[in-house]
Amino acid sequence: ETGVTQSPTHLIKTRGQQVTLRCSSQSGHNTVSWYQQALGQGPQFIFQYYREEENGRGNFPPRFSGLQFPNYSSELNVNALELDDSALYLCASSPRGNRAATNEKLFFGSGTQLSVL
Amino acid sequence: SQQGEEDPQALSIQEGENATMNCSYKTSINNLQWYRQNSGRGLVHLILIRSNEREKHSGRLRVTLDTSKKSSSLLITASRAADTASYFCATASSSGGSNYKLTFGKGTLLTVNP
Numbered sequence: 001e002t003g004v005t006q007s008p009t010h011l012i013k014t015r016g017q018q019v020t021l022r023c024s025s026q027s028g029h030n031t032v033s034w035y036q037q038a039l040g041q042g043p044q045f046i047f048q049y050y051r052e053e054e055n056g057r058g059n060f061p062p063r064f065s066g067l068q069f070p071n072y073s074s075e076l077n078v079n080a081l082e083l084d085d086s087a088l089y090l091c092a093s094s095p096r097g098n099r100a101a102t103n104e105k106l107f108f109g110s111g112t113q114l115s116v117l
Numbered sequence: 118s119q120q121g122e123e124d125p126q127a128l129s130i131q132e133g134e135n136a137t138m139n140c141s142y143k144t145s146i147n148n149l150q151w152y153r154q155n156s157g158r159g160l161v162h163l164i165l166i167r168s169n170e171r172e173k174h175s176g177r178l179r180v181t182l183d184t185s186k187k188s189s190s191l192l193i194t195a196s197r198a199a200d201t202a203s204y205f206c207a208t209a210s211s212s213g214g215s216n217y218k219l220t221f222g223k224g225t226l227l228t229v230n231p
Binding site: 002004033035040041042043044045048055056058090092102103104105106107108109110111 | 147148150152158159160161162165167205207209211217218219220221222223224
């Protein structure tokens, strides 16, 4: 069990709506990454925040946006929801020593299951 | 896009047997990691092997890495019913000091029968 908590655990939205997912990182962790996992697939990288700044982004459209707060918690916002956005959204934190760290493991939360109808 | 591809997609064995899962990837990496996921919930980190390492052990887990073949294997010895889960390999890469990210494969579903 990691110290990463996500809320809510489940969410149902309709197409076109907006959604905000929240993540509290493990104590002492300054980096948060978000992943999308469709059914039967592996997680796909959405973006990462290091000390409140975006530090890399995957192949997701601009309607996927994020924030990291001074306490290193984070939000993922998705606008104009589409049916294909239905997935498990995973947040992961890590205790990065510097921006260029390249050998670290991630601590994942249990995820938010988003269903778009 | 998925970089790591696990093989097999599904594996069913009896308790006490060994389970071997393989992973292939396409581009250069900083490290390769294996994660476990129970019932579609959060992933749990199992082991990390750096690009300059060839083999690593952790308890009943043994991981090998062959960078010339761009492949890795995860061996779970003396499996238990509690090992039933999906196992993912993830390659770590970065560019220009940022964008450190993990690229996951589709996973291997391991079922250990009592």
